[in-house]
Amino acid sequence: MENQFSNAQRAQVLTQALPHIKRYTGKVVVVKYGGNAMINEQIKEQVMEDIVLLWLIGVKIVLVHGGGPEISDIMAKLGKKPVFVDGLRVTDKETVDIVQMVLAGKVNKSLVNLLEMTGGKAMGISGMDGRLIEAKIKDERLGYVGEITKIHIQPVIDLLEKGYIPVISTVGCDKQGNTYNINGDTAAAFIAGALGAERLIMMTDIAGLLRDKDDPSTLIPNVTISEAHALRNEGVISGGMIPKIDCCIEAIQKGVKNVIIMDGRVPHSILMELLTDEGAGTMVTGG
Numbered sequence: 001m002e003n004q005f006s007n008a009q010r011a012q013v014l015t016q017a018l019p020h021i022k023r024y025t026g027k028v029v030v031v032k033y034g035g036n037a038m039i040n041e042q043i044k045e046q047v048m049e050d051i052v053l054l055w056l057i058g059v060k061i062v063l064v065h066g067g068g069p070e071i072s073d074i075m076a077k078l079g080k081k082p083v084f085v086d087g088l089r090v091t092d093k094e095t096v097d098i099v100q101m102v103l104a105g106k107v108n109k110s111l112v113n114l115l116e117m118t119g120g121k122a123m124g125i126s127g128m129d130g131r132l133i134e135a136k137i138k139d140e141r142l143g144y145v146g147e148i149t150k151i152h153i154q155p156v157i158d159l160l161e162k163g164y165i166p167v168i169s170t171v172g173c174d175k176q177g178n179t180y181n182i183n184g185d186t187a188a189a190f191i192a193g194a195l196g197a198e199r200l201i202m203m204t205d206i207a208g209l210l211r212d213k214d215d216p217s218t219l220i221p222n223v224t225i226s227e228a229h230a231l232r233n234e235g236v237i238s239g240g241m242i243p244k245i246d247c248c249i250e251a252i253q254k255g256v257k258n259v260i261i262m263d264g265r266v267p268h269s270i271l272m273e274l275l276t277d278e279g280a281g282t283m284v285t286g287g
Contacts, residue, residue: 037264146180193254224287
């Protein structure tokens with residue numbers, strides 16, 4: 001595999017990436033790394049390598065992560081059965097403590113550690129640090145599932161200015177000291193909006209928006225907000241894709257240039273998206 005490319009071919013690949021590097025150097029790119037895309041350790045390491053590479057060429061990368069499968073795993077070990085209403089985890093007091101422990105502790109610090117081992121300079125924070133994510137109860141039936149009321153973005157700006165890759169776990173808080181479980185996609189959209197990010201990349205476990213959800217060859221590479229509304233009415237955007245597209249639209253309305261939904265299990269998909277002409281996944285734009 002190593003000798004597949006000549007040095008001249010490698011050099012050509014790098015020169016082709018140059019205009020893309022110029023476009024993103026000094027710009028903010030927010031990456032939302034989803035729970036289901038994080039399951040494979042080898043792919044996770046590759047994603048961290050890609051993030052460090054982008055950071056080394058001067059892209060201001062912010063990593064927002066979930067960790068649903070890990071939360072469910074720890075809950076099972078503690079004898080708690082996860083309950084979901086409309087795709088959202090019902091979060092009682094005991095569960096929100098587990099969410100905080102897993103997301104702000106285990107998952108967050110393991111990602112920071114991976115980035116550091118790969119040669120990056122990373123700092124892990126939760127949405128509770130510096131009151132980054134302020135929230136309130138979204139729906140009494142869901143318990144401590146939070147709806148974002150305010151983003152205090154300064155801690156993230158401070159870390160970027162000091163040259164760190166901020167790694168953010170999506171737990172929030174309110175002024176009464178309650179902790180909330182925050183949907184990772186929503187948090188990423190709000191954070192990217194507050195930073196006026198050049199791009200938000202949503203890494204998930206599907207190829208992007210598909211015209212036929214069972215056929216990866218029906219990938220829709222580009223969609224505007226108005227086209228997304230039409231596709232939703234047609235039933236093309238349905239199920240779990242509805243909240244994802246809603247988050248993309250939210251991010252654009254908050255000032256993000258464009259949003260990509262891509263398969264985080266494909267090796268080097270971030271680099272394909274940012275540093276090649278072809279790109280990856282589905283790009284959602286304002287239109």
